[in-house]
Amino acid sequence: MIAVDISYETEAMEERAPHDVVEKMIVRTLELLGEESGELSCTFVGDETMREMNHTYRGKDESTDILSFVQSEDDTDFPFPEIEDQQDRVLGDMVISLDTMERNCDYFKVPAREELIRLLIHGVLHLLGWDHETNGISEPMLIKQEDLLKNVTKESER
Template identity: 35%
Template sequence: MAGVALDLAFSADPQLQEALRADAGAWLDPLAGFELWQALLSAWLGDLAHELAPELRSAAYSLGLSLVDDVAIAALNNDWRGQSGPTDVLAFAARDEGPEQAPPMPLPDPAEPEPLELGDIVISVETAARQAPEHGNDLEGELRFLASHGLLHLLGWDHHDQASLTAMLARQEALLARCAGGRPERR
């Protein structure tokens, strides 16, 4: 599978507990984690390219991925969804927000494709660690599962009923099986 160009803004809270950092391995490391996530998300975007709506097809993408603690995600969950407490993953799609009459953007360099901004994925590492055993995952597998879930949300997937949830989970399993060393993460 071919990946696509990806401008990734990656951050992992440096204050996360040392035990979580050890369990997550390189996926939380500022440098190695960036490279792992960049390669994985790029591959997933390449794998999904043929399924995307025309307005989401691009030679290059931009997105943010933040790995945070429960306090940070609970604040976002309250501010943006009106729900108290932490959740495992939040996805903020760029195409869902913004003023209708935004000022014109500067013209990009035609030699390089302008990345299509998808939005941001925020994952609580603490919640992921708690729920990973319930889902038959280690922490690394749970983080990948949640990232795939967030990415599909940024690309317009939703799970407003059981049929759409089943379809979304099946698509996540396919991404994980194809991009995580051939071993699907099970839910």
């Protein structure tokens, strides 16, 4: 079973990223990637909170669209016990700035729903260990992201 905990900095944010859409897109992305179980959280915030988090965790004093915090068994600062049952595996946490997401929509000329799904897929890929050096279209992770976006979007329109 896949468990997704979704939270919002303010109640009004749920209109911009509906709980049912977020959960469905995350679960479907994990299924397409062959993941049958696991837990993760997704929190939606505004730019100010995201700027503070980005500064704290990455040393960058600016907002960003998404931060992913992977839960890893080899983390030396906070080791996790061995997990025999994969149903109990915690993948990690994603934090998305809806303000930055909406600026992305304007910049890339894409609908909000598409960009929301793109960010959810991006975060899930990071939680599963994918990474990228740049935001270039030739990055394997970003190629995978766009491929998943096509499949998830196509299925969600049915």
